[in-house]
Amino acid sequence: MREKLENELQAAVSRLLAAAGDGDSPPAFAVEVPRQDDHGDFACNAAMLLAKRLRRPPREIAEQLIAELGDAGGLVDRAEVAGPGFVNLWLSGARWQDVLVQILAAGSAYGHSEAGVGQRVQVEFVSANPTGPLSTGHGRQAVLGDCIARLLQATGHDVTREYYFNNGGRQMRVLGQSVKARYLEILGRAAPPPADALADADLPWPDEIDGLPVAFPRDGYQGEYIADIARALIDEHGEGWIEEPAEEGFREEAEQRIFAEIRATLDSLDLHFDVYTNEKTLYDEGKIEQVLADLRETGSVFEADGATWLRSEDLGLPRDRVLVKSSGEPTYILPDIAYHREKFRRGFETIIDVMGADHIEQVPYVKAAMGLLGFDGDRVEFVMHQFVTLSSGGNTVKQSTRRATYITIDELISQVGADVFRFFMIQRKPEAHLDFDLDLAKSEDWTKNPAFALQYAHARTHGIERKAAELGVRMPGPGELDPSLLESSGEIALIRKLGEFPEVVARAAESLEPHHVAYYLRDVAGLWNPWVQDRSNRILSDDAALTAARLGLTLGVRIVLAQGLALLGMSAPERM
RNA sequence: GCGCCCGUAGCUCAGUUGGAUAGAGCGCCAGGUUGCGGACCUGGAGGUCGCACGUUCGAGUCGUGCCGGGCGCGCCA
Numbered sequence: 336m337r338e339k340l341e342n343e344l345q346a347a348v349s350r351l352l353a354a355a356g357d358g359d360s361p362p363a364f365a366v367e368v369p370r371q372d373d374h375g376d377f378a379c380n381a382a383m384l385l386a387k388r389l390r391r392p393p394r395e396i397a398e399q400l401i402a403e404l405g406d407a408g409g410l411v412d413r414a415e416v417a418g419p420g421f422v423n424l425w426l427s428g429a430r431w432q433d434v435l436v437q438i439l440a441a442g443s444a445y446g447h448s449e450a451g452v453g454q455r456v457q458v459e460f461v462s463a464n465p466t467g468p469l470s471t472g473h474g475r476q477a478v479l480g481d482c483i484a485r486l487l488q489a490t491g492h493d494v495t496r497e498y499y500f501n502n503g504g505r506q507m508r509v510l511g512q513s514v515k516a517r518y519l520e521i522l523g524r525a526a527p528p529p530a531d532a533l534a535d536a537d538l539p540w541p542d543e544i545d546g547l548p549v550a551f552p553r554d555g556y557q558g559e560y561i562a563d564i565a566r567a568l569i570d571e572h573g574e575g576w577i578e579e580p581a582e583e584g585f586r587e588e589a590e591q592r593i594f595a596e597i598r599a600t601l602d603s604l605d606l607h608f609d610v611y612t613n614e615k616t617l618y619d620e621g622k623i624e625q626v627l628a629d630l631r632e633t634g635s636v637f638e639a640d641g642a643t644w645l646r647s648e649d650l651g652l653p654r655d656r657v658l659v660k661s662s663g664e665p666t667y668i669l670p671d672i673a674y675h676r677e678k679f680r681r682g683f684e685t686i687i688d689v690m691g692a693d694h695i696e697q698v699p700y701v702k703a704a705m706g707l708l709g710f711d712g713d714r715v716e717f718v719m720h721q722f723v724t725l726s727s728g729g730n731t732v733k734q735s736t737r738r739a740t741y742i743t744i745d746e747l748i749s750q751v752g753a754d755v756f757r758f759f760m761i762q763r764k765p766e767a768h769l770d771f772d773l774d775l776a777k778s779e780d781w782t783k784n785p786a787f788a789l790q791y792a793h794a795r796t797h798g799i800e801r802k803a804a805e806l807g808v809r810m811p812g813p814g815e816l817d818p819s820l821l822e823s824s825g826e827i828a829l830i831r832k833l834g835e836f837p838e839v840v841a842r843a844a845e846s847l848e849p850h851h852v853a854y855y856l857r858d859v860a861g862l863w864n865p866w867v868q869d870r871s872n873r874i875l876s877d878d879a880a881l882t883a884a885r886l887g888l889t890l891g892v893r894i895v896l897a898q899g900l901a902l903l904g905m906s907a908p909e910r911m
Numbered sequence: 912g913c914g915c916c917c918g919u920a921g922c923u924c925a926g927u928u929g930g931a932u933a934g935a936g937c938g939c940c941a942g943g944u945u946g947c948g949g950a951c952c953u954g955g956a957g958g959u960c961g962c963a964c965g966u967u968c969g970a971g972u973c974g975u976g977c978c979g980g981g982c983g984c985g986c987c988a
Contacts, residue, residue, distance in 0.1 A: 699914095
């Protein structure tokens with residue numbers, strides 16, 4: 336609809352320019368849905384953009400444009416010049432009604448497009464190391480990354496969801512030590528460290544208490560899940576693991592159990608990764624050494640203080656960075672570079688990294704390194720999301736990873752359910768802080784909780800179908816209704832809104848901003864609920880033709896709500 | 912100190928890539944509504960879009976400088 340109109344306008348502008356003897360290409364004008372209804376179905380700003388070039392008042396140009404446009408092949412019912420030189424266009428009513436038929440014909444394909452066909456895209460997200468349960472911050476990232484992937488799929492892209500993690504390294508050693516310490520403590524062979532020393536890194540750390548050694552590492556993981564693992568090990572092995580090295584059996588057991596928990600959490604969000612990539616395999620396959628060698632080739636690597644550095648300051652970045660520590664161990668950024676090169680080598684046209692804003696510092700270094708290695712760093716798109724705060728009763732809940740005073744995804748889901756969790760996590764744009772209002776999320780009042788409001792609006796379409804069935808009325812197919820009977824302002828407004836869905840999806844996919852979908856769906860429900868409620872629009876009436884038309888609109892609403900909810904990964908219940 | 916992000920109604924936040932009289936939900940006030948599905952409607956109060964310059968036909972949106980908040984600025988990840 337809009338495309339056709341744009342083409343017609345484009346042609347009209349060209350004719351207008353030609354008539355004025357201007358051979359240059361036409362300006363990039365906009366055709367948009369105005370905020371106000373009385374500004375027409377669409378508005379075009381071309382005349383104002385041409386004013387300076389043609390040295391004539393914009394309103395005069397607008398008049399001429401309207402004359403050139405004519406009825407645009409039967410599309411336009413009425414056009415007028417408004418304000419500083421807008422051309423406001425009203426489509427003939429039949430055009431809107433056609434949209435409804437198209438929606439019904441497209442069914443569950445409505446809103447999808449082929450824009451990205453042939454494009455391989457990787458979305459990497461969550462990527463938490465298996466050191467503990469996923470926190471609310473991971474939850475935001477999980478939902479965000481998954482919704483971005485869903486949007487890209489809906490626009491025809493070939494999407495791979497990937498989870499990257501590291502089960503080697505210092506973090507995991509500390510994890511093993513933490514579990515072993517708890518194991519020994521429970522068996523009475525070690526003393527737990529004092530609580531105040533755990534809480535405050537400036538306080539002294541005892542080697543032993545009452546003759547028992549303190550085994551827990553100073554920077555150990557304090558969460559209760561560590562002790563749970565230790566208890567499970569005691570159930571299985573008793574005291575048999577006292578001599579087991581912390582970095583072997585304990586580390587491996589902890590990793591396995593925690594990763595199983597993480598997967599279970601993701602499952603509960605209906606979130607499934609296609610590929611799990613382990614940093615260790617990059618080492619095993621020599622990718623790390625290789626990338627370092629290749630970087631050396633570029634001349635952007637130097638040795639200093641016993642360490643190996645990337646000469647990134649010369650690339651316009653704030654500082655040089657260590658790639659390999661003087662201990663011989665790489666920093667995290669080297670495998671990161673190797674990993675991103677592998678992404679390119681695997682043939683992805685676009686690489687999307689979803690990560691927390693605390694990782695923002697590394698972004699330019701990865702891009703620059705890709706440039707050094709001969710890849711286009713701009714094909715890696717970083718979606719950085721800000722932190723999540725939880726609030727309840729007007730107070731924010733403080734969270735700390737190290738001290739394990741954070742709220743896990745599991746806890747939140749158990750309180751509000753996966754659908755509400757997803758909706759609340761997605762409804763803010765990524766770069767804005769997200770305040771998770773626990774009281775509102777827990778509310779089962781469908782008028783208050785926006786997630787339920789959407790699902791209710793969808794369920795209502797099924798309620799109407801059930802009622803119709805009781806009366807022996809069947810839902811109409813696309814060819815079995817006369818949409819011209821839908822002519823009230825409420826009905827036209829609803830159809831217009833439904834007609835925007837494909838553009839909303841396209842824009843959200845393009846900008847990697849799923850929250851647009853959430854807001855759009857609220858608009859749809861906001862038009863639908865009052866229309867149903869208004870008894871002058873009674874859907875099921877004695878007038879069979881009108882009933883069919885209104886049931887058709889009901890189906891159109893259902894299609895859009897169902898597809899929209901699916902893009903957000905939410906269920907679309909038939910009854911609530 | 913430097914970098915990135917945020918600042919819009921009492922609260923939580925959108926704002927179609929620079930458009931017309933800045934919107935939604937919740938909350939508040941006054942009416943109406945007894946319903947195919949209950950969760951609805953109408954009206955009202957509430958804003959110098961953090962502040963100031965600039966760019967131009969036109970700025971919440973772009974630029975610069977301040978103010979306030981968040982996150983970074985390790986041979987931690």
